[in-house]
Every structure is written in structure tokens, then in C-alpha cells.
Amino acid sequence: MSRPPLRLRDPGSEASPLLRACLTEAAPSRSMTPDEVVRLQAALPSGGTLARSTFPARRGWTFAAALALVFAGTTFAYEWFEREPSPAEDTAKEISIPVVETALPAEEPRGASAPSTRVDRPETPAADDIPSRASTTRSSPRRPDALRVPAEAPEDDPLTREIAILRRAQASMASSPSDALRLVQRHGREFPSGQLIVERELLAIEALVRSNRLAAARARAARFEAEPGREAYAPRLRSILEGAVEVPVSAP
Amino acid sequence: MKEFDTRVHYLSEGLSTVDKDRDVPTLEAIYREYHDFVWRTLQRMGIRDADLHDVAHEVFLVVDRRLSSYDPSARLSAWLFGIALRVASGYRRKAYRRYEKLVDAPESASSRLEHDEQRGVEERRRMLASLLDTLDAEHRAVLVMYEIDGLSCESIAQEIGVPIGTVYSRLNRARRKLVRSAKRLESRASKEPAR
Numbered sequence: 154m155s156r157p158p159l160r161l162r163d164p165g166s167e168a169s170p171l172l173r174a175c176l177t178e179a180a181p182s183r184s185m186t187p188d189e190v191v192r193l194q195a196a197l198p199s200g201g202t203l204a205r206s207t208f209p210a211r212r213g214w215t216f217a218a219a220l221a222l223v224f225a226g227t228t229f230a231y232e233w234f235e236r237e238p239s240p241a242e243d244t245a246k247e248i249s250i251p252v253v254e255t256a257l258p259a260e261e262p263r264g265a266s267a268p269s270t271r272v273d274r275p276e277t278p279a280a281d282d283i284p285s286r287a288s289t290t291r292s293s294p295r296r297p298d299a300l301r302v303p304a305e306a307p308e309d310d311p312l313t314r315e316i317a318i319l320r321r322a323q324a325s326m327a328s329s330p331s332d333a334l335r336l337v338q339r340h341g342r343e344f345p346s347g348q349l350i351v352e353r354e355l356l357a358i359e360a361l362v363r364s365n366r367l368a369a370a371r372a373r374a375a376r377f378e379a380e381p382g383r384e385a386y387a388p389r390l391r392s393i394l395e396g397a398v399e400v401p402v403s404a405p
Numbered sequence: 406m407k408e409f410d411t412r413v414h415y416l417s418e419g420l421s422t423v424d425k426d427r428d429v430p431t432l433e434a435i436y437r438e439y440h441d442f443v444w445r446t447l448q449r450m451g452i453r454d455a456d457l458h459d460v461a462h463e464v465f466l467v468v469d470r471r472l473s474s475y476d477p478s479a480r481l482s483a484w485l486f487g488i489a490l491r492v493a494s495g496y497r498r499k500a501y502r503r504y505e506k507l508v509d510a511p512e513s514a515s516s517r518l519e520h521d522e523q524r525g526v527e528e529r530r531r532m533l534a535s536l537l538d539t540l541d542a543e544h545r546a547v548l549v550m551y552e553i554d555g556l557s558c559e560s561i562a563q564e565i566g567v568p569i570g571t572v573y574s575r576l577n578r579a580r581r582k583l584v585r586s587a588k589r590l591e592s593r594a595s596k597e598p599a600r
Contacts (some may be wrong), residue, residue, distance in 0.1 A: 157558045159575075160551070172587040175533040178526055181554045182448040185442050189458065194436060196462050324466055327459040328499065360459060365461075391582045 195389075198323070313348045315340065324357050330363035351383070359393050370394065428476055433471050438486055442564075446486060449549040450542040452491035464492045483566020486546075486547050493542045536586050547572060548579035 161168040162176035185193070256376045318342060322336035337357045340347065347353070360369035374390050443464055444457060451458045467488050473483060537545055547565070550556045558576070559563040 158576070158580070160585070162552065167584050169584075169587055169591060171529075171591060172533075172584065175529045175536075176552055178529055179545075179553045181532055182445040182549065189444070190440060193458060193465070194442065196458075197432060197436060197465055247460070270529055274549045310434075320470075324463070324470075327463040328496070345598075 195393075222248070251334065311344065312348055315344050315347045318343070319349055319352055319356060326356070326359060326363060330360045334360040355389065355393065358390065360395055429472060429475050432465065434470060435468060435472075435481065435485070436465060439482065443489055443491060445484055445554075446489045446546060447493055449546040449554070450489065451538060451540075451545050456496070460490070460492060460496050463496075469558070480563075480566045482564050486565045487554050489544055490546070497542060526538055529535055532590070534581055536590070538587050540582060544575055544579035547575045548583065551576055552580075576598060 160176075162173050164173075166345070169178065187302060223329045318336055318340045322333040322340070325332040327337065334357065337353055337360060340349070340353050343348075344353075354373070358370050358374050358377065361367075371394065374394055378390065433465065433569045440457065442460075443461055447457055447464070448454075464485075469480055471488070475481075537549070540548065547561060550561045550564075556564075558569055558572045565572075
């Protein structure tokens, strides 16, 4: 074919009359409405889903802090990988980290097709519940591939790991908000005092909204906003929650 | 070190990573200029209205992740088309695995098709949607752009970044499959006993 063919809806084409009628009546692809433009823009990474961290805005301090973290993380990771600690030793090391994650609200009643999630409570977890390098596969249930974060390389620092988990959560958000929520919860377990707590909370709220767990989303948003210094995130939070009523639910 | 610069930039500015030395557009700039292109491209690839927001969001997440590897000498719409194609194809595969129909399919050939030209517009719309779903996302998009949106082959070639001969080839294949599928449907309907 070296020149444009007759359009199928045009008389004389190889389409049947019925197919021609279908094509003639077909609506062309539509443009976004202004509301859709705004809503999608608000959901973009630059719109604030992985929003400003708790780092100060000044680059010099931020870069120095990141460098310090890298050095500390690399040193720690080197020591970690150079020895083979026993599971008990791992657990003892992990137990000293205080758990500060906010408890998730109780699940709303949902249909049978929705996956169940357990409620995390703000208490020092039992030794067996704390994920550690040696015990991750032993104590954790087998996770689908989408939830697996690549094994930590010696040169990765904790901040890189935090980013990796939350990026995965963000990437899963559209297709599987339940996976996103599990990743967010994992971040909370592994990095209870991490650098990206704010981003984690925003992702958790968005995942709850997308899972149609609106009461849980609003409750978590209220707790988030109650923390001092979070006024700057109010517009972003409003945008996530305003999307709550418009989240489409795919028909089974 | 560049990776840490990038990460620090990401954290402190809350922006997508950008290599300013390579004059790569920001995510915001891409969104401003191409949000409608991505939106319409996804429709042309068979993403239903209810899922457009989520899938478009995923496209821009991928754009954000891959922005640092974008070659500024390549046409941006073609690059975006490629990303949208991968995301849309993944979405359609998942939908089929969940036995989720991408469109509402009528129950039987005879209920969908009659030789009567007075059938409801809605039934014809559903029939066309079913036929279009037999095409993969790439062929579907080219066919919709030409047959329904009325774009010229030159415009299509420019938008998706392929030679015009490739557009003709894909269009030809998509048309043949569509016409064949429609004929099969009509033939089946004509053999079924009238209800």
C-alpha cells in the first residue's frame, strides 16, 4: 500500500454496510475535561505524591546530609554483609528500634474479592514479627513478585532503600492500590523512623482512597494533618481526598 | 555521585529527576503540552473511560522514571506513544487475565448482529468495541486514528514516530482483521435461528 486507502466507512470500501454504519457513528477519541486535567496533574509525582521530604530546602545541607547518610549506610551495610549473623542476633539488633508507625484503622467491611489486610498496632513487635535480613523469608509470608524490592546491594544506603520501596508503591498505585498499601506498610515496618515518613503517609492515604476505603483514608489524613509542621501538605491532601468520590471501581 | 545529586534534587525539590545539561523537558512541561495526546492515545489503544485516569497516571509515572534516559533528538510524542503502548498493553493483558471484559460484550452473535440496518446505535457501538478489541493496542490505535479520528497517514506517522510505510502496513493489517472479524460475526448471526 503506497497511498492512503479509502476509509472503511466510505462507500466502496471492503467494509460491510453494518461495519460502515458502526464506523460512521463511532465517536472520535475525546479530549480531557478541565477537571480531568487538574485531577491528573495533582496526582503526578511533581504534584506532590512523593512530596517534599522533611529535609530542609537548602541544597547544601541536604546534600551534606545525604552524603553522611550514604557514608553511614555504606559502612553499616559493609559490616552487615561481611559477617553472617545468626537469626537470634539479627532479631536482637532489630528489637532495639522503636516502632513509631501509626496504627491503621480497622478495615471497613468490603466485598469478598478484596484482599484482607492486617491492622498494625503501635507496640513493640514480637521478635518473630520483626523483619530482618536473615529472617525475611522465614517469618514473612511469601510475597508476590510485584512487592519484592530487590535485595539490598552493599553500596545501597537506607535512604535508597526507602526510595525504592516507596517508588514501587507509587508505581503500583494505579493498577493495584492494595499492593501499594502493602508496600507502604512494609516501609513503615522497615523504616519506622525513616526519612520519608511524610511521603509514606501520603501514599498510604492515596492507596486507601483508591481501594475505596474512604473512612480509613480520612482518618489517616486527619492524623497526618494533626502532626505539627504539616500545613504545607494540606493542598496535596485535599487533592487526594477530593479524588475519593471519583475513584472508578472496575466492574467485575 | 550523579545518582546522589539526582536523588537529593528529587527529595529537596519534590520534582522529577532532570538532567539540565541535556535540555530534557521536565515532567510538568511534558504534561502541559502532551496530557491530551496521552489521554487520547490511551483511548485509541482501548483503555475504557473509567480507567483512563489510572492508566494515564501510570504512563506519566513511567515518563517520570525514564525521563533521564530520554534522547532529546527523538520526537517526544513518539517516545510517549511507546510508553503508552507498553502501559496500555499491560493493562489489557491484566484485564483479560482477570476475565474482565474491556467492553460490554453482547451475549450471542445473533443478539449483537442483525441484518436489519435499524439496530440501535448503542448495539452498534458495542459491536464495534468488541471488534476493535480483537486488535492489539498498537494496531488498534493506528486504525482508530485513521478510521475514526480522521487523521491523515502523514499525521499518524509523525505522531507515533514511524515511517509512513509502516503506518500503511499497520493500517492495512488492522483493517483486514477488522473486516474479517466483522464478516465472521455477521456470518455466524445469519446462521443462527431467529429468536
